[in-house]
Amino acid sequence: MSDTLRTRVAIVGAGPAGLVLSQLLADAGIDSVILDSRTREQIETTIRAGILEQGTVELLRALDPGTRVDTVGHRHDGVELRFAGEGHRIDFAALVGRSVWLYPQHEVLIDLLALRLGAGQDIRFETTADHVEGVDTDRPRVVAVDAGGEQLVVDADFVVGADGSRSVVRAAVTGSQTGGYFREYPFAWFGILCEAPPSADELIYSNSENGFALVSQRSPEVQRMYFQCDPEADPDALSEAEIWDTLQSRVPGTTLHEGPIFQRDVLRFRSFVAHELRNGRAALVGDAAHTVPPTGAKGMNLAIADVVLLARALRALLLEGDARLVDGYAAQALDRIWKAQQFSWWMTSMLHLAPQSSDFDRLRQLGELRTVVDSAAGRTYLAEAYTGWPLPTSHGD
Numbered sequence: 001m002s003d004t005l006r007t008r009v010a011i012v013g014a015g016p017a018g019l020v021l022s023q024l025l026a027d028a029g030i031d032s033v034i035l036d037s038r039t040r041e042q043i044e045t046t047i048r049a050g051i052l053e054q055g056t057v058e059l060l061r062a063l064d065p066g067t068r069v070d071t072v073g074h075r076h077d078g079v080e081l082r083f084a085g086e087g088h089r090i091d092f093a094a095l096v097g098r099s100v101w102l103y104p105q106h107e108v109l110i111d112l113l114a115l116r117l118g119a120g121q122d123i124r125f126e127t128t129a130d131h132v133e134g135v136d137t138d139r140p141r142v143v144a145v146d147a148g149g150e151q152l153v154v155d156a157d158f159v160v161g162a163d164g165s166r167s168v169v170r171a172a173v174t175g176s177q178t179g180g181y182f183r184e185y186p187f188a189w190f191g192i193l194c195e196a197p198p199s200a201d202e203l204i205y206s207n208s209e210n211g212f213a214l215v216s217q218r219s220p221e222v223q224r225m226y227f228q229c230d231p232e233a234d235p236d237a238l239s240e241a242e243i244w245d246t247l248q249s250r251v252p253g254t255t256l257h258e259g260p261i262f263q264r265d266v267l268r269f270r271s272f273v274a275h276e277l278r279n280g281r282a283a284l285v286g287d288a289a290h291t292v293p294p295t296g297a298k299g300m301n302l303a304i305a306d307v308v309l310l311a312r313a314l315r316a317l318l319l320e321g322d323a324r325l326v327d328g329y330a331a332q333a334l335d336r337i338w339k340a341q342q343f344s345w346w347m348t349s350m351l352h353l354a355p356q357s358s359d360f361d362r363l364r365q366l367g368e369l370r371t372v373v374d375s376a377a378g379r380t381y382l383a384e385a386y387t388g389w390p391l392p393t394s395h396g397d
């Protein structure tokens, strides 16, 4: 059995990128169908990162009157860089007049799913895209399998891969499942969620002799923290006491508030940019197009920035028959993507202890950190990049 649906834009992936894109398209009168292999509950409960740039927050507020970013989220006007036993605050508000918001991605997704489903958006959960056909025609289609095991074909004018780092759409855009530029790192993050009061008001990014740690928050009762670990580490191999000893030893100068750990995971990371972001009538956005290590807190923000550009390009193509912005999409998106790659790589390499690093490497790293915090130019670069470069406006400049 096979069912065929007709829509203007077939979006694979109901993450932040796919959902924001469907809203921007709907605002322009362009209908879309979203497919996602997960259930709504899985999408709403998967723990991901939590920092939103100021531009992302402004966009969410404009699109979604129900967003809880200002009630459940917390504005942060700075972060702390900790090294050689001392903390140095990077004051975003004073340096660049901008801030970031700590608002976990799954909360963003709860808001966006409610918004889109409330507006009647067609979202097919538990529907797994298998492949994309006809991207070099003006009738591309997604071939998928629905929750009941039936084939579903979505016929569209354009297909968007917002389907994450294991994207199925990518093969139709780059010609292969993996085709891209990438870099692996010789470490990963051990992440925990614990029941404890916050140990700091703002995030602490700590370079210590024993390796990197990040103190983040979730709410007055729940905290999120990470420490650098081996990519092969087994998250269940450490006792809670060992986890706390590791964390405490990596944030010298602060006594962390400890509490029961109710979630632990090992996050492997790498930098990736697909060789192509667009091929004919298909394009990639978000993690399908690129992944960044989490140290720069750029992942979700970069996905939203892609979508703002692509929505504008699809409006021109589908409402006015003007393909120029779609033709320019990859080059324009890549400017920001490579800046974000650079920032994420830089934060990662400046803060982590690479295995086999020599005393020279370590002392040079401290020199680099000191160069940043001692210089208004250094602090301002970090503040500008972390709070986010301005988003393109939705009207074309």
Ligand code: PHB
Residues within 6 Å of the ligand: 048, 049, 050, 051, 203, 216, 217, 224, 294, 295, 296, 297
């Ligand atoms: C988080 O709170 O999960 C978080 C914050 C900042 C990062 C990465 C993750 O750079």
